[in-house]
Every structure is written in C-alpha cells, then in structure tokens.
Amino acid sequence: EAGVAQSPRYKIIEKRQSVAFWCNPISGHATLYWYQQILGQGPKLLIQFQNNGVVDDSQLPKDRFSAERLKGVDSTLKIQPAKLEDSAVYLCASSLGNRDSTTEAFFGQGTRLTVV
Amino acid sequence: KQEVTQIPAALSVPEGENLVLNCSFTDSAIYNLQWFRQDPGKGLTSLLLIQSSQREQTSGRLNASLDKSSGRSTLYIAASQPGDSATYLCAVRPAAAGNKLTFGGGTRVLVKP
Numbered sequence: 001e002a003g004v005a006q007s008p009r010y011k012i013i014e015k016r017q018s019v020a021f022w023c024n025p026i027s028g029h030a031t032l033y034w035y036q037q038i039l040g041q042g043p044k045l046l047i048q049f050q051n052n053g054v055v056d057d058s059q060l061p062k063d064r065f066s067a068e069r070l071k072g073v074d075s076t077l078k079i080q081p082a083k084l085e086d087s088a089v090y091l092c093a094s095s096l097g098n099r100d101s102t103t104e105a106f107f108g109q110g111t112r113l114t115v116v
Numbered sequence: 117k118q119e120v121t122q123i124p125a126a127l128s129v130p131e132g133e134n135l136v137l138n139c140s141f142t143d144s145a146i147y148n149l150q151w152f153r154q155d156p157g158k159g160l161t162s163l164l165l166i167q168s169s170q171r172e173q174t175s176g177r178l179n180a181s182l183d184k185s186s187g188r189s190t191l192y193i194a195a196s197q198p199g200d201s202a203t204y205l206c207a208v209r210p211a212a213a214g215n216k217l218t219f220g221g222g223t224r225v226l227v228k229p
Contacts, residue, residue, distance in 0.1 A: 004159075006159075033216075033217070040221075040223045041221055041222075042120070042122075042205055042207075042220050042222050043160070043205075043218030043219050044219070045191040045216045045217065045218075048216055055216075056216050059206065091159055093160075093217075102149060103148060103209050103217075104148075104162060104165045105150065105162070105207075105217055106148065106162060107152070107159040107161075107162075108159050109158060110158070110159045111157040112157070
C-alpha cells in the first residue's frame, strides 16, 4: 500500500514570497491533516479536512495560510506572503476516518521550508 | 484544552538497556493514543496505537501502556539498539468535537554502542 506522498521535500524561499505544498493521502482515507513542526517541537495541527470539508482550522493563520482539498483527495497548502517564523517542516497525514478505531494517522515525509 | 507532555526531552542510554518513555495528558476523555518515531529530517512513523478501552499494546520489542484515569502512557523498548536512536512522540485523540490529534514535544533518544 502506498503511503502519504508529499512534494517538494525541501524548499528555500525569501521572506514575502509565496510557496505551495502538495499532499496525496493514502487511497480511501477520508481525513487529511496538515501539521507544522518547528525544530525541537511536536507537530501542531494547522487544518483538518473530512473529505473536502474543513473540520478544524482554528490554528491556521488565515491572513497568510490557505489550504484546499478539491474532490476530497489531494490537498495543497499555500503560504503567501511567507515570514521568517514560517520556517518549519510541514507534515501531511491521513486517516481512514476521524472517529474511534479509524483514526490511526499515517504521515508523509514532510516538506522542510526555510525562509531567508 | 488537551495538553500533552513528554518528559524527559532527551535521554541517552547504553546499548542493551531498556528504554522507558513517558507521556502525560490533561484530559482523560480520549478515543486513543498513538506513539510515533521520527528520524532526523524525516516524517513520522506510527509505532503503536492504543484504543481508550485498552490497557496496553505490544509490537516486537515495543510495549505501550495506557492509564487513562491518571492521564499517562508509557512506551517501553526492550534491549535498546543504536538503531532505536530517534525522537519518540506521543499523540492523543480527544473524544470531543473535532477530536484533533494533539502531540507532545517528543523525547529525543540516543542509544550509545
């Protein structure tokens, strides 16, 4: 079974530029998550989708971050404009569902973003 | 608001010693708890998932226990090897609206040959 795919693996941009990350979840997984992991910390949830609807985006900085999941499969996360503090690893994860035994989450390799 | 804490932040042991990693959470109303391993520059690999109704889960040299009432989970790794060096993260799934997976800060483990 193929895992969660993310691209690119690495990205370096200047502050105030824009960047986009792509995620393809495990086939059949209805729930998709984007996490931000700053060096030395645990991942923090940015946004959670159930199919193509948003379940939780309470920690997404909506003035600069946006995410979409068209057709309930692939997802993109965009930052515009980027700030230095956005430097982090952006992790995508998916799970079969979001309740009970279906909630085991599987993560992709992440995209390491460096803003200079 | 659910908070997850992992202490210590870092741990160094000689090869062959058993590892004991701790995770505590503030709200005992959870669906499940998941332990992950993260190698430097990599994503997270799921190790074990314990449902709220379970007391422990085992996989090979790994054993995770869950005491929901006291808000604690412990990951035991028997007979540690240098290849076990990594950061170990626990995450809880609250049984609440939205039930987002909430992570601890992780424990960075070094197993010395």
